[in-house]
Amino acid sequence: MIRFEGVEKQYPGRGGAPVRALDGITAEVRRGEIFGVIGRSGAGKSTLLRTINMLERPTGGRVLLDGTDMGALDAAALREARRKVGMIFQHFNLLSSRTVYGNVAFPLELAGWDKARIRAAVDPLLDLVGLSDKRDRYPAELSGGQKQRVGIARALAAEPKVLLCDEATSALDPETTGSILRLLADINERLGLTIVLITHEMAVIKEICHRVAVLEGGRMVEEGDVFDVFVHPRHETTRRFVAGVTGGDLPETVSARIAPGWEGQGSPVLRITFRGANANTPVISHLSRSYGLDLNILHGRIDQIRGAPYGTLVVEAGGPAEAVRSALSFLSSNELGVEVLGHVPATLVAAG
Amino acid sequence: MSPQLLSLLADATLQTLWMVGAAGLLGTLGGLPLGVLLAVTGRGDLLPHPIFNRVAGVVVNAARSTPFIILVVAIIPFTRLVTGTSIGTTAAIVPLTVAAVPFIARIVEGAVREVDRGLIEAAEAMGATPWQIVAKVLLPEALSGILLGLTLAAVSLIGYSAMVGAVGGGGLGDLGIRYGYQRFLPEVMAAVVLVLIVLVQLIQTGGEALARRVNKRNLKT
Structure with missing residues (x-):
C-alpha cells in the first residue's frame, strides 16, 4: 500500500x-x-x-x-x-x-x-x-x-x-x-x-x-x-x-538474584508469555504436576494489546535439569512464549 | 451658529464622508489584493515570489514614509491626469487613495499572516490549489482582523482628509482651519471637532461590531 x-x-x-x-x-x-x-x-x-x-x-x-x-x-x-x-x-x-x-x-x-x-x-x-x-x-x-x-x-x-x-x-x-x-x-x-x-x-x-x-x-x-x-x-x-x-521489567529485588544464562546449573528463571486463548490454560499447575518442578512465581502481570489479554509470568523453576528442558520444549510447542532470563545460583536457592 | 454656518458644516461633513468613503473603498480595492500578495509571496510562503515581494515591500514602505501633506503636493500631476483637475473634493480623493492603498495593504498582510499555518497545511493535504487556499482559508479566517484594520484605516483617512484643504479639497478639517481658526470662530472649531468625534465613534463601533460578528473563534460554549 x-x-x-x-x-x-x-x-x-x-x-x-x-x-x-x-x-x-x-x-x-x-x-x-x-x-x-x-x-x-x-x-x-x-x-x-x-x-x-x-x-x-x-x-x-x-x-x-x-x-x-x-x-x-x-x-x-x-x-x-x-x-x-x-x-x-x-x-x-x-x-x-x-x-x-x-x-x-x-x-x-x-x-x-x-x-x-x-x-x-x-x-x-x-x-x-x-x-x-x-x-x-x-x-x-x-x-x-x-x-x-x-x-x-x-x-x-x-x-x-x-x-x-x-x-x-x-x-x-x-x-x-x-x-x-x-x-x-x-x-x-x-x-x-x-x-x-x-x-x-x-x-x-x-x-x-x-x-x-x-x-x-x-x-x-x-x-x-x-x-x-x-x-x-x-x-x-x-x-x-x-x-x-507496562511499568518496567523485573523489580530490582528480583533481578538482583538472577545470574545470566543457564546451562543446567541452579534454578532457571523463565519468562512465560500467555496470549489470547492460552491466557486461560492452567500452565503452571501442569508444569508442576507433569514435570515435577517446583515453581516459584517471582513476578506476574496481565495486560491488553488491541483488546486481547496477554500475561507474563516470571518463575523460578526448581528441579532436575532434564525435567526443566522437557518443560521448556512443552512450553514452546504450545505457542506459549518462553524465554530463559537467567538462573538463580544454587547457593542462593539454598539460602532463599 | 448661524444657518449659513450650519449649512457650511453640513456641506463639509458630506464632503468628508465622500472623500473618506471613496478613498476607503478604492483603497480597499487596491490594498486588499496587494496585502494578500505581500502575505503569500514571501520566501517559504504559499506562492513564493521573492522579487515581487521585495519590490512591492519597498514601494509600500516608500509611500507610507512620505508625509501625507507632501504626498498630496507631490502627486499633483498624477491627480490631474486622473481627474482632470488638481483642485477640489474629488481631486483630493486621489492622494487619499494613494495613501490608503499601502496602509491597508500592510494591515491586510498582517491579518493574513496571523492565520494558523496548520490550516494552510491541512488545506494543502486536502489537495487545495494555492488560490483556493487564499479564497477559502486565508480570507475567511483573516476577515475579522481585516475588518478591524479597515476600521483603523477609515479613522486614519478622516485625519488625513483634514489636510486636503491645502488643495481645495474642502471637508471638515478645512472648515475648522478656515472658519474656526483663521476667522476666530471658536464655535465652528468646536462643532467641527464634535462632528469628527461622533464620526470616528460611529466608524469604530460599527467596525468592531462587524468584526465581532464574523469572528467565530471565541464563541461561548
Whole structure:
C-alpha cells in the first residue's frame, strides 16, 4: 500500500552541517492495517508521515502509494493524489469560520462537488462520528474530542484510501483519547481503511496498532508486529517505550538474584508469555504436576494489546535439569512464549 | 451658529464622508489584493515570489514614509491626469487613495499572516490549489482582523482628509482651519471637532461590531 524506499530528509543546518531528519527509512505499510510510528519528539516521525502526501519532500529515496511515486507527480497530479489521503492533526486545524458541516464539506468543495452531492456525503459522516447534533456549531463551541471527530469526518469525506494521523490524540485527555482511538479502530475495521499514525505514547500503539515502527534520530530501529515488539523489544529505545506503559521489567529485588544464562546449573528463571486463548490454560499447575518442578512465581502481570489479554509470568523453576528442558520444549510447542532470563545460583536457592 | 454656518458644516461633513468613503473603498480595492500578495509571496510562503515581494515591500514602505501633506503636493500631476483637475473634493480623493492603498495593504498582510499555518497545511493535504487556499482559508479566517484594520484605516483617512484643504479639497478639517481658526470662530472649531468625534465613534463601533460578528473563534460554549 505505502512503501518507503530509502527515504531521506536533510535540512540545511545552522552551523553548516546538514540535519538528517530521516536517514534511509525503508518500510512497507500493508493495506487495511493500522501502522504505528513511535518516537520521541525530534525522532523524525512527523516528517516521515508528511512524506506520504509530500507535505515534506524527501531529499532522497522514494515514497510509493499504491505503486505511484508521490515525489514524481506534477502539482496537479499531486493535488489529485492528496485527495485520496486523509489527514488529521494534533491541533485539529479546523477552519474557525466554518461550522462543523462546513468543515466536513470543505474538502469536497475543493474537489468541486455540487451542493446536493456534498450534503449527501457529509450527513452520514456526521452520523458516523456522532456529531449530527452539532452540525451547525462552530469549532470554538466544541470540546477537544469533538473537534477531533470533526477532523476525522473531514478526513474521510473524500473517501480516502489512507488516513494519516499526526499525534491525533496528544492534545486530548486520556478518556477522550480512548474514545477517539476506538473510533479510529472502528473505521479501520468497517471501511477497511489503512491508517498510519504517529505518536510518542506507547499506550496508543498498544491500543489499536497492528504493526509498529520505532524511530530514533531519523532511523528506524525496530519494526514488527505490535505483540512481538511488546513482548520481545530488541532495541533499547523500544524497551524504554514498552517499560513506560507496562511499568518496567523485573523489580530490582528480583533481578538482583538472577545470574545470566543457564546451562543446567541452579534454578532457571523463565519468562512465560500467555496470549489470547492460552491466557486461560492452567500452565503452571501442569508444569508442576507433569514435570515435577517446583515453581516459584517471582513476578506476574496481565495486560491488553488491541483488546486481547496477554500475561507474563516470571518463575523460578526448581528441579532436575532434564525435567526443566522437557518443560521448556512443552512450553514452546504450545505457542506459549518462553524465554530463559537467567538462573538463580544454587547457593542462593539454598539460602532463599 | 448661524444657518449659513450650519449649512457650511453640513456641506463639509458630506464632503468628508465622500472623500473618506471613496478613498476607503478604492483603497480597499487596491490594498486588499496587494496585502494578500505581500502575505503569500514571501520566501517559504504559499506562492513564493521573492522579487515581487521585495519590490512591492519597498514601494509600500516608500509611500507610507512620505508625509501625507507632501504626498498630496507631490502627486499633483498624477491627480490631474486622473481627474482632470488638481483642485477640489474629488481631486483630493486621489492622494487619499494613494495613501490608503499601502496602509491597508500592510494591515491586510498582517491579518493574513496571523492565520494558523496548520490550516494552510491541512488545506494543502486536502489537495487545495494555492488560490483556493487564499479564497477559502486565508480570507475567511483573516476577515475579522481585516475588518478591524479597515476600521483603523477609515479613522486614519478622516485625519488625513483634514489636510486636503491645502488643495481645495474642502471637508471638515478645512472648515475648522478656515472658519474656526483663521476667522476666530471658536464655535465652528468646536462643532467641527464634535462632528469628527461622533464620526470616528460611529466608524469604530460599527467596525468592531462587524468584526465581532464574523469572528467565530471565541464563541461561548
